[in-house]
Amino acid sequence: MTTESILKDKVVLIVDDEPDVLEALEEELDMCIISKAQDYNTAIQYLAGYNFDIVILDIMGVRGFELLKEAVSRGFPAVMLTAYAVSPESVKQSIKLGAVSFLPKDKIVELRSFLEDVVLGGGKPVWHKVFDKLGEYFKKRFGPDWEEKDQFFKELEKNLTESKDAQS
Numbered sequence: 001m002t003t004e005s006i007l008k009d010k011v012v013l014i015v016d017d018e019p020d021v022l023e024a025l026e027e028e029l030d031m032c033i034i035s036k037a038q039d040y041n042t043a044i045q046y047l048a049g050y051n052f053d054i055v056i057l058d059i060m061g062v063r064g065f066e067l068l069k070e071a072v073s074r075g076f077p078a079v080m081l082t083a084y085a086v087s088p089e090s091v092k093q094s095i096k097l098g099a100v101s102f103l104p105k106d107k108i109v110e111l112r113s114f115l116e117d118v119v120l121g122g123g124k125p126v127w128h129k130v131f132d133k134l135g136e137y138f139k140k141r142f143g144p145d146w147e148e149k150d151q152f153f154k155e156l157e158k159n160l161t162e163s164k165d166a167q168s
Contacts, residue, residue, distance in 0.1 A: 004031075005031050005112065005116070006116055006119050006120065007029065007031050007032055007112065007115055007116060007119060008031045008032075009031070009032070009033060010031075010032045010033070010053040010054060010115075010119065011032070011033045011035075011050070011051065011052050011053050011054075012029060012032045012033065012034055012035070012052060012053060012054045012055070012056065012115075013034075013035045013036075013037065013043070013046050013047070013050070013052045013054075013055045013056070013076075014026065014029075014034060014035070014036050014037070014056045015036075015037045015038075015043040015055070015056065015057050015058060015062050015064070015067060016036075016038070016056075016058040016061070016062065016081070017038055017039065017058060017060075017061035017062050018058075018061070019038065021058070021105065021108075022036045022038065024108065025056065025081075025108070025111065028108065028109075028111050028112060029111070029112070029115070035050065035052075037062075038062075039062060040062050040063045040066070040067065043057075043062060043067050044067070044070060047067070047070050047071055047074055047076070048074075051076075052071075052076045053076075053077070053119070053123075054076070054077050054078075054079060054115055054118055054119070054123075055067075055071045055076045055077070055078045055079070056078075056079050056081050056111075056115075057071070057078055057079070057080055057081065057099075058081055058082060059080055059081075059082040059084075059085040059090055059094075060082060060083075060084050060085050064080060064082070064085075065093060065094075065097055068080065068094070068097045068098065068099055069097055069098075072097065072098035072099075077100045077101075077118050077123035077124075078098070078099045078100060079099065079100060079101040079102070079103060079114065079115065079118060080094040080099045080101070080102045080103070081102075081103050081104075081105060081108075081111075082102075082104065082105060083104065083105035083106065086104045086141060087142070088138075088142050088146055088149075088150060088153070090102075091138075092150070092152050092153070095125075095127060095156065098125075099125075100118050100121070100123065100124060100125045100126055100127075101114050101115075101117065101118055101125070101126055101127070101129075101130050102130055102134075103130075103134075104134070104137065104141075107134070107137065110133070113133070114126075114129075114130070114133070117129045117130075127156070127160060128160040131157075131160065
């Protein structure tokens with residue numbers, strides 16, 4: 001017996017300049033109502049004219065951080081999805097600009113789980129879950145002590161731990 005996904009009938013905007021990525025995401029999220037944009041201008045028109053439960057934004061090729069600012073200003077939970085811009089700086093920028101989650105494209109098979117976290121979190125940031133799920137990935141990619149090298153991430157880790165403890 002399969003349970004129905006909490007993503008069923010969620011309205012999702014996917015913005016990526018690579019048609020094959022758009023197609024793969026659409027297949028992965030076949031239970032959602034999908035709108036797709038391949039460029040910044042089309043994405044801005046969607047953001048201005050429609051309501052979305054989740055917005056998935058590529059960083060490179062579509063001016064993803066500018067689109068993130070627009071999505072956040074309209075109250076849409078935004079998930080950053082990137083291949084080339086996976087770096088501590090892009091994670092930090094995503095957090096600072098109001099993204100609720102972050103996913104490297106090479107982890108795209110886990111997209112549904114990340115989006116379910118966003119829905120379960122009421123569209124609020126779920127960074128504690130992102131770091132729980134991607135902690136080892138980030139350590140391999142950025143180095144074992146990458147968070148210790150940046151005061152921003154040290155503070156974030158402290159705040160996430162405190163909020164997790166408060167919820168327990």
